[in-house]
Amino acid sequence: MESIWTLGSRGVAEYAPLDGDTEVDVAILGAGITGLTTALALGEAGLKVMVLESATVGAGVTGGSTGNLYSTLASGQAPLRQKWGDKVAAEVVQARDKAVAHIEALVDRLGIDCRFQRLPAYRLLTEDRQHTRHNLNDELDALISAGLDAEMAEGPRLPFDSWGIRIANQAQFNPLHYLQGLANALLGEGVVIHQHSPVREIDADKGLVWTDTACVAAKHIVQATHTPKGISLLQAGMLVSREYALGARLRSGDYPEGIIWLLDPLHSLRSYRHGEDRYLVVVGEKHKTGEHHGDHYQMLREYLESRFDVEAFTHQWSAQQYSSPDGLPYIGRMHGHDNLYMATGFAADGLVWGTLAGILISDQILGHDNPWQARFGARRITPGKSAMQYARENVIVTKHMVKDYLGTEKLDDFAAIEPGQGRVASVDGEKLAIHRTPEGELKVLSAVCPHLKCIVHWNTSESTWDCPCHGSRFDTSGEVIEGPAYHPLARPKGLD
Numbered sequence: 001m002e003s004i005w006t007l008g009s010r011g012v013a014e015y016a017p018l019d020g021d022t023e024v025d026v027a028i029l030g031a032g033i034t035g036l037t038t039a040l041a042l043g044e045a046g047l048k049v050m051v052l053e054s055a056t057v058g059a060g061v062t063g064g065s066t067g068n069l070y071s072t073l074a075s076g077q078a079p080l081r082q083k084w085g086d087k088v089a090a091e092v093v094q095a096r097d098k099a100v101a102h103i104e105a106l107v108d109r110l111g112i113d114c115r116f117q118r119l120p121a122y123r124l125l126t127e128d129r130q131h132t133r134h135n136l137n138d139e140l141d142a143l144i145s146a147g148l149d150a151e152m153a154e155g156p157r158l159p160f161d162s163w164g165i166r167i168a169n170q171a172q173f174n175p176l177h178y179l180q181g182l183a184n185a186l187l188g189e190g191v192v193i194h195q196h197s198p199v200r201e202i203d204a205d206k207g208l209v210w211t212d213t214a215c216v217a218a219k220h221i222v223q224a225t226h227t228p229k230g231i232s233l234l235q236a237g238m239l240v241s242r243e244y245a246l247g248a249r250l251r252s253g254d255y256p257e258g259i260i261w262l263l264d265p266l267h268s269l270r271s272y273r274h275g276e277d278r279y280l281v282v283v284g285e286k287h288k289t290g291e292h293h294g295d296h297y298q299m300l301r302e303y304l305e306s307r308f309d310v311e312a313f314t315h316q317w318s319a320q321q322y323s324s325p326d327g328l329p330y331i332g333r334m335h336g337h338d339n340l341y342m343a344t345g346f347a348a349d350g351l352v353w354g355t356l357a358g359i360l361i362s363d364q365i366l367g368h369d370n371p372w373q374a375r376f377g378a379r380r381i382t383p384g385k386s387a388m389q390y391a392r393e394n395v396i397v398t399k400h401m402v403k404d405y406l407g408t409e410k411l412d413d414f415a416a417i418e419p420g421q422g423r424v425a426s427v428d429g430e431k432l433a434i435h436r437t438p439e440g441e442l443k444v445l446s447a448v449c450p451h452l453k454c455i456v457h458w459n460t461s462e463s464t465w466d467c468p469c470h471g472s473r474f475d476t477s478g479e480v481i482e483g484p485a486y487h488p489l490a491r492p493k494g495l496d
């Protein structure tokens with residue numbers, strides 16, 4: 001099943017994968033919201049821009065997002081205020097507000113049909129009003145203090161009792177249709193987009209980017225890849241997680257409007273209309289990438305059925321999140337290289353952060369001052385606000401290294417792997433990632449992640465190999481789906 005955003009997909013003029021060496025002003029890796037927002041600003045400024053996408057436009061996390069656009073953070077305004085204080089919490093809201101307005105202006109100017117609409121957001125409780133562990137008063141106070149139009153309110157037309165906070169004037173759209181609209185506008189600006197062109201190496205000193213078949217020389221290299229490729233110190237402090245989404249039709253035909261965060265426990269809801277058909281979208285069951293606890297889609301189905309009269313489940317998809325050590329994204333020039341840029345640490349709020357990243361990075365390349373560059377800069381160092389998460393994530397990585405290297409069970413016979421199953425096992429001393437397709441074909445790869453040598457884990461919900469250390473993910477043929485790894489899982493030595 002695909003994401004609901006593929007309904008009525010418009011497609012993008014097909015460019016063949018890059019197959020010859022070339023020279024550009026700016027090479028952008030990734031055709032998600034960060035990459036295409038950056039590309040549009042630079043293309044319109046007259047620079048020669050090339051976008052290299054490993055799959056297709058929007059196939060990564062943008063196309064797997066919620067389509068919700070909001071000025072606060074999904075994790076709440078009060079925790080942000082507590083960590084950073086009033087001034088920074090208000091700056092975050094102002095910057096995100098500006099990014100949502102940027103999207104709205106582009107939709108308008110380029111005539112992108114992506115169902116953009118202004119709607120309220122809700123943070124709601126459903127349990128006994130007298131006995132709640134969430135302090136909504138703090139949250140409301142933080143939202144108002146940051147300049148948002150928020151008030152206590154009942155929930156919007158839900159089939160169960162709910163109450164909480166209503167935040168006016170937020171927005172929703174179809175993220176994939178938006179990207180396809182941006183991509184088609186870019187082609188008119190002379191920007192070249194090469195799909196199916198994964199980047200295998202960057203040499204920032206020489207300003208070179210390699211795919212499997214070609215080399216691009218670029219004055220500026222933008223890693224719009226959700227997390228920087230290769231090795232970066234920041235990866236050591238990122239919390240990498242996955243979240244799941246379902247689309248469903250309801251018997252009642254009554255679909256709630258707005259961005260709805262149910263807080264007990266955290267799930268997000270929204271509705272979507274395609275033609276005459278309406279759908280409810282639910283997102284939740286978040287877990288750390290590479291640490292799986294059963295069938296996450298089934299858990300989400302059960303959650304939705306416990307609250308709504310579901311007629312049919314129609315879509316399912318998932319997406320990855322990188323939560324930064326100090327709670328704010330890292331955007332712009334990287335340490336050590338003035339020609340290399342990144343954008344990461346968007347947590348669950350990537351559509352708006354990605355748009356802001358496109359604005360900030362294009363401003364840096366064009367030499368325009370931007371008041372947000374210092375606040376969200378990729379070179380900032382904030383030990384007082386990030387040390388805890390660095391320490392926690394490094395303990396987790398070390399634990400995985402020790403447990404996965406010492407604790408992998410031995411396998412004597414591949415016949416033990418059932419159709420549809422995946423398992424990591426030791427065979428002749430080598431750690432192997434072994435999968436049998438539902439049709440019975442056996443696929444055997446090295447289980448050693450090519451990024452920094454952790455052992456990948458099988459993800460039953462998505463039939464992928466996921467690395468618990470920094471979130472690289474691989475398909476059953478070993479190809480990189482996302483994450484910092486440049487290269488696919490290797491073929492095992494014994495089978496070469």
Ligand code: FES
Pocket residue numbers: 449450451452453454467468469470471472483484485
């Ligand atoms: Fe870093 Fe796998 S993603 S070791």
